[in-house]
Amino acid sequence: MAAIASRPAGLETRRAILDAALDLFSARSFDGASTRAIAGIAGVTQPLVNYHFAGKEELWRAAADDLFARLGASMQQRLEGLRGVDELTTAKLLVRHFVEFSAANPQLHRLIMQESKQAGVRLDWLVDTHVRPLYENTVATFGRLAAAGQIVAVAPAHLYYLITGAGATVFVMAPECVRLTGVDPFTPEFVSAHADLVVDLLFRIPTDPS
Amino acid sequence: MAAIASRPAGLETRRAILDAALDLFSARSFDGASTRAIAGIAGVTQPLVNYHFAGKEELWRAAADDLFARLGASMQQRLEGLRGVDELTTAKLLVRHFVEFSAANPQLHRLIMQESKQAGVRLDWLVDTHVRPLYENTVATFGRLAAAGQIVAVAPAHLYYLITGAGATVFVMAPECVRLTGVDPFTPEFVSAHADLVVDLLFRIPTDPS
DNA sequence: GTCATGTTTGATCGTTAGATCAGACACTTG
């Protein structure tokens, strides 16, 4: 009865449902993604969703947990590969890695943006559980660099939304980008060029203009 | 029977429904905004929505038309106040104006982002009808400045999503910003500071770093 | 082979969605 998957078959379907849920929740919204559509993509029937997860809200939370766990692991792994590198270079490479992760997992910012437009319990949970650690880490790193005189200080709110906005928007809006510009933003070349631009922009924040 | 409002009362309710629809469509998604909720905010009953508009899809299109008409008029008016100003300064001030408009009307990018995450008829219509003119105008302007050697050339797709992403994201995600940072991004001081940052960043695109 | 437990399904419940329609109301015109 309980939804604790223990046998291999259960874990596989749980994962399939989770992946389908992430895709649909991020592309359409929470309301726009029906549990029937999610089950359909996962290749199972609709009641099975309620067997593996207590309800739609819990499925949404589980999908978010899964995604942010992947983000955390990916950033952590990148950081560990940078032992001994100076903090400015480390920060640049982490921003670059973040842009690349956002390209490989556009669901991340789609899910966040979906909920960030309107206050509510899902936004509160998302911010308190997953977004705030990311934010405070970013602000702390840039704060240290600014204190060391390596970049110019920018207020946290501006900084955070400049990074995420400039870095992730084109991948969030990839379908629009394709129709509007004819360019597929998910090609390795585009992702790399975009990451270069973002890093170039960010780490010269306000040096005086001409 | 036809939904052509002629008497003053009809025009007022039509406007009320349109405003409510814009708020709800942009905050929740197309699916998440029910015609009953829209009617409720507008202070009318649900069948009246179908009286003034042929259906939910047409209401959505009418709300988008209205919003983009306001954007176009606002940009045009700003441009006319800049006769005789050189093109580089004009471009900077227009970007600034665009950021300010995005702050005053966060529904704009919320509506666009809502649809841009997934291909579909609404995205196609939105891009072909409203977004493309904005995009081509932007690309043409920056192209001329680059050709004149006043800024460094950046590929159109990167450029467009850097501007809109860096400039509008914080206002799109204002509820998250408030909970995450404690800062209200809609204060005149924040909007002005953010516009300054975006202009500073954009118009020094890749001058060499230190 | 039987049993127990975890997994999956078909049928179905109550609710809410967008849409429709007949009729009530309000205002303008003659």
Add this chain to the structure above:
DNA sequence: CAAGTGTCTGATCTAACGATCAAACATGAC
């Protein structure tokens, strides 16, 4: 004041939603 047109509402239709449940199925343990 009477006729006509535009505006609005209550009642209601069908479809789709999330959720529930009994029953079927599959798998590993004994």
